[in-house]
Amino acid sequence: MEIDHTLRVYNGRCHCGAVRFTARTDLTGMMDCNCTHCRRRGSVLQPLAAADFELLAGADDLKSYRFNTEKIEHLFCRHCGIESFARGRDGQGNEMVMLNVNCLDDLPVIDRSTIGHWDGLGA
Template identity: 50%
Template sequence: MARYEGGCHCGRVAYEVDVDLGRTVTCNCSYCQRRGSVLAFAPAQSFALLKGEDALSEYRFHTRQIQHLFCETCGIESFARAAMPDGTPTVAINVRCLDGV
């Protein structure tokens, strides 16, 4: 597990997260497939939104369990919030939005 910084394209949304990039998923759902996301999952307590809460817009579909959050300025979804099947709050990190990765 390592600490990374990431965010959206325009810089309005920024965060830091402790996450293991050795375990990534290329999701093939209808939404992620179109976005080309590569995801890594981190416990919610390992994620800190540094700026941009006021810049986030939300999209939910199908079961409406995942809070897809994207920057209202540039449209980039750099992370999403949800819960694991056991109820543990988690954050799905779009690895393509991490600085230096």
């Protein structure tokens, strides 16, 4: 099954459901990263403009983690430990969200060959 790249709104959550959100995306630009943090998590990442993301519940349940340059705020549910998303800025200084695609409800089947790779170790 191939992903329909029409922009649509997805619902998502952490494992326990304390953190819930919506994200508007066409699921193009999915990537993984080989930095020490991302490699261990095994997430599939999707960059979004901050305006295309809405946190619906769980703001008080999020714990922040920063490492290396500390430019990205990795946010974890304090109950189940899942990082559903992170916040930061793109190369032009625009606010963005890096979504963990695996936390989306009703996620379509992903053709793994379409996932790009970010060299976080070399960046």
